Amino acid sequence: MKKTILLSLLVIAVGIQLVSCGDNTSTSSCSESGPYACQTGATEPLYTYQWALNAAQSFFAGFPLVADGFTDLNVEAVHKQGIKGQGINVMVLDSGIEINHIDLKANINPAMTWNFETGTSDPMPPSSDTDGAHGTNVAGMIAAAQNGIGVMGVAPRATLGGARYVGYALTANQEVEAYGGAGWSKDTDVFNASFGSAPLLPLYFRITPWLESLPNLRGGKGAVVVKSAGNAYEDRDIYACPQFQYGNSFYPLVSCANPSSDPERLSLPVIVTAAANAMGYKSSYSSAGSVMWITGLGGEDVSIGNYGEAGSATNKQGPQIYSTDLMGCERGYSENGLPVLRTAQFLIGGSPINKEKNPNCDFDQMNGTSSSAPTVTGVVALMLSANPNLGWRDVRDILRKTARLIDVDYGNQGYRNHQVNLTLNPTISNQTSKELVDGQTSVRIDYGWQKNRAGIYYSNWYGFGLADARAAVEMARSYASYKPSAFVQPEWKSVKIISAVEYGEVKELGQFRTSTEGAIDMVQLQMQAAGSAEVCMGSVGIFLKSPQGTVSILSTPYNMFYDKTVVPNDKRDGGKISSQTVYALGSYAFYGENPKGDWTVYAVSGTPLAASNCAPSPQLVMDYRIYNAE
Amino acid sequence: MNFSEHHYLRSLLGFLFGCMLLTSSFAQNTPKVGSLLTESEMAAAKAKPGIQESKKIISVLSAGGATVNQELGKTIWVLSTGGSTTDPYTMVVNEQRAVGKSSNEVLITDSPTAQTKVKIAAYLPKAISVNYFDNMNATVLRFATLEEAAKACAALKTAMPDAQVSLPVTYSSPRTK
Numbered sequence: 001m002k003k004t005i006l007l008s009l010l011v012i013a014v015g016i017q018l019v020s021c022g023d024n025t026s027t028s029s030c031s032e033s034g035p036y037a038c039q040t041g042a043t044e045p046l047y048t049y050q051w052a053l054n055a056a057q058s059f060f061a062g063f064p065l066v067a068d069g070f071t072d073l074n075v076e077a078v079h080k081q082g083i084k085g086q087g088i089n090v091m092v093l094d095s096g097i098e099i100n101h102i103d104l105k106a107n108i109n110p111a112m113t114w115n116f117e118t119g120t121s122d123p124m125p126p127s128s129d130t131d132g133a134h135g136t137n138v139a140g141m142i143a144a145a146q147n148g149i150g151v152m153g154v155a156p157r158a159t160l161g162g163a164r165y166v167g168y169a170l171t172a173n174q175e176v177e178a179y180g181g182a183g184w185s186k187d188t189d190v191f192n193a194s195f196g197s198a199p200l201l202p203l204y205f206r207i208t209p210w211l212e213s214l215p216n217l218r219g220g221k222g223a224v225v226v227k228s229a230g231n232a233y234e235d236r237d238i239y240a241c242p243q244f245q246y247g248n249s250f251y252p253l254v255s256c257a258n259p260s261s262d263p264e265r266l267s268l269p270v271i272v273t274a275a276a277n278a279m280g281y282k283s284s285y286s287s288a289g290s291v292m293w294i295t296g297l298g299g300e301d302v303s304i305g306n307y308g309e310a311g312s313a314t315n316k317q318g319p320q321i322y323s324t325d326l327m328g329c330e331r332g333y334s335e336n337g338l339p340v341l342r343t344a345q346f347l348i349g350g351s352p353i354n355k356e357k358n359p360n361c362d363f364d365q366m367n368g369t370s371s372s373a374p375t376v377t378g379v380v381a382l383m384l385s386a387n388p389n390l391g392w393r394d395v396r397d398i399l400r401k402t403a404r405l406i407d408v409d410y411g412n413q414g415y416r417n418h419q420v421n422l423t424l425n426p427t428i429s430n431q432t433s434k435e436l437v438d439g440q441t442s443v444r445i446d447y448g449w450q451k452n453r454a455g456i457y458y459s460n461w462y463g464f465g466l467a468d469a470r471a472a473v474e475m476a477r478s479y480a481s482y483k484p485s486a487f488v489q490p491e492w493k494s495v496k497i498i499s500a501v502e503y504g505e506v507k508e509l510g511q512f513r514t515s516t517e518g519a520i521d522m523v524q525l526q527m528q529a530a531g532s533a534e535v536c537m538g539s540v541g542i543f544l545k546s547p548q549g550t551v552s553i554l555s556t557p558y559n560m561f562y563d564k565t566v567v568p569n570d571k572r573d574g575g576k577i578s579s580q581t582v583y584a585l586g587s588y589a590f591y592g593e594n595p596k597g598d599w600t601v602y603a604v605s606g607t608p609l610a611a612s613n614c615a616p617s618p619q620l621v622m623d624y625r626i627y628n629a630e
Numbered sequence: 631m632n633f634s635e636h637h638y639l640r641s642l643l644g645f646l647f648g649c650m651l652l653t654s655s656f657a658q659n660t661p662k663v664g665s666l667l668t669e670s671e672m673a674a675a676k677a678k679p680g681i682q683e684s685k686k687i688i689s690v691l692s693a694g695g696a697t698v699n700q701e702l703g704k705t706i707w708v709l710s711t712g713g714s715t716t717d718p719y720t721m722v723v724n725e726q727r728a729v730g731k732s733s734n735e736v737l738i739t740d741s742p743t744a745q746t747k748v749k750i751a752a753y754l755p756k757a758i759s760v761n762y763f764d765n766m767n768a769t770v771l772r773f774a775t776l777e778e779a780a781k782a783c784a785a786l787k788t789a790m791p792d793a794q795v796s797l798p799v800t801y802s803s804p805r806t807k
Contacts, residue, residue, distance in 0.1 A: 169731045176763050
């Protein structure tokens with residue numbers, strides 16, 4: 001009897017081990033049919049390089065300097081249930097798509113394609129576009145087919161549409177067409193927007209009507225839009241952001257670019273997405289700011305070795321996101337003639353690894369928040385496939401609630417828990433206090449992860465955390481408390497200004513009081529100079545303190561507008577705004593808190609460069625508005 | 631092909647070629663969207679007609695008029711015009727010296743198109759096109775000139791207080807990297 005029990009236990013134990021090691025299907029609740037029913041991406045030859053889908057069994061798990069072996073989207077359990085994006089239409093607004101790609105065409109709906117350059121339905125980028133492979137990569141990350149070829153997307157049975165969209169100053173009519181107004185876009189459930197603008201100065205804030213009309217789509221449930229946060233944490237291509245000096249060394253203490261500087265990222269329906277690498281912390285390039293909602297996976301800056309396994313993440317090296325490339329070795333990110341020292345061999349046409357694993361250069365890898373956004377878009381497609389009744393607010397809510405905290409101690413690393421001097425050129429002091437009072441000349445400009453008074457963790461680096469497909473789909477399936485889809489803009493109200501900006505110190509700029517009870521979604525501030533003196537916003541950080549004591553950093557001093565850019569003939573001078581320029585910022589850090597009570601706005605201002613000719617003690621006028629979490 | 635058809639085709643080709651030359655010349659001389667003018671270029675631009683938009687109203691300003699108007703709001707000055715009769719555009723510059731592009735459109739959102747049709751009826755004769763996006767509660771009117779668009783926009787803001795009525799100007803082109 002005992003032997004029988006022991007044998008049974010042994011069989012069960014072996015069986016369990018077999019399931020976790022080799023069987024990639026679920027033994028229960030499979031809702032999918034067909035040759036790949038409820039199988040993971042292990043059916044695809046390049047799946048081992050898709051660490052974002054299965055880190056533990058990925059090729060990169062054996063390279064601890066670039067991959068921790070467990071950071072992924074937690075998506076396999078969803079695939080094993082047969083949930084793969086069926087019935088969901090995803091629109092890729094990008095550089096275009098190669099719709100006949102061998103690993104995409106099964107999922108492409110030709111009736112959902114457009115080319116704004118040619119005015120035709122063929123979204124293939126022209127050979128003159130050196131970045132033409134971008135959209136094909138994005139599409140593959142979302143929904144490359146499961147077919148035994150190449151790679152697999154996060155939602156491999158979602159339907160793909162796409163447009164050649166970026167790079168043009170489109171008309172408003174074209175923007176409305178792109179975001180659901182045209183026949184080819186009207187049935188979109190999720191838009192992926194892996195693009196943004198890189199303004200040379202604080203842009204005049206205006207609403208983006210086509211984004212704020214998205215709640216009308218999907219029969220009134222609202223379409224979802226996932227947008228990249230930007231890749232300018234340490235930008236050297238456009239901006240010349242200063243680094244912060246400590247001793248003889250310099251540190252990129254805070255993000256150069258602020259995602260809020262692109263007004264589209266201030267639009268409530270837009271899910272702004274940061275990027276993390278395979279080590280489970282922020283990709284070195286991923287811009288940071290208080291409009292971040294969620295984090296996806298984008299990999300590191302430079303991919304070297306055979307597949308991206310060489311180097312170290314601390315040196316900004318590591319694997320990126322494997323996907324579909326423009327076919328052939330003559331163009332795309334995988335092609336002939338790439339520089340050997342800065343490129344994984346997989347991508348270099350004709351290299352031994354390329355010949356073995358990617359002989360036609362049909363596949364590649366891409367990084368950036370351009371990659372992290374489609375990983376989140378894929379997760380959203382899975383959620384909507386599991387529960388098509390979800391509205392746009394529900395999707396945001398579920399992503400937020402199920403996100404995982406990563407890199408929990410980053411706020412104490414790299415001198416981020418130190419104050420910076422405001423009276424000198426950017427330098428780091430030895431003080432670590434979070435104190436924020438009038439007249440201070442040094443102050444913390446990064447708080448890391450913060451738990452607000454509603455008990456919700458938020459980070460300017462990661463938003464609410466890393467997307468978790470399994471948890472999100474589970475919550476989507478049981479979700480019943482649907483939120484209203486209607487989108488109403490709250491009125492702007494005045495901030496009572498009590499002080500001028502003083503460069504080189506902290507000033508309590510203004511206050512406002514709200515009497516409304518509720519739960520906060522987003523808080524926005526808009527500001528312009530009062531009178532004739534312009535304000536050099538490149539030196540001015542804006543901090544906002546809620547009635548319950550949470551402080552959010554909406555912008556930092558010494559930001560992207562502080563110094564001249566590297567753009568030739570740049571005439572920008574410290575990011576000046578006048579009385580005719582309305583500049584806006586936003587924050588999700590107060591999410592869930594009760595807005596009732598007294599709010600305080602601080603200007604935390606560094607010392608402008610002398611060449612900027614910033615007038616002393618300029619005045620700002622300011623408005624606020626608070627979006628309620630429905 | 632008969633003579634008249636041939637003549638018509640030659641005329642059309644000639645016209646199109648002329649447009650291409652015009653466009654090419656324009657493209658060479660006008661700053662790109664998102665670029666910044668120098669102070670002297672800006673001073674010259676401010677002598678041109680402008681459009682001023684505050685939170686509630688839009689005003690069409692005569693040449694140089696913007697310099698004496700201190701009302702809070704944004705002012706744009708016309709740099710040049712271009713395009714064709716069916717696809718016209720206006721290059722502008724704002725107070726920040728940033729160059730933008732308007733397609734002489736008025737965008738109306740947050741208003742069911744059935745209601746919008748009634749409100750905009752008086753402006754349709756002047757518009758060169760109108761597109762209704764029923765599923766998005768959005769309507770786009772397009773005019774031959776920015777001035778006509780601005781005048782229509784100003785009137786429609788008053789006539790449609792519950793809708794979002796705007797005069798879109800693009801100051802940057804989306805980038806993938």
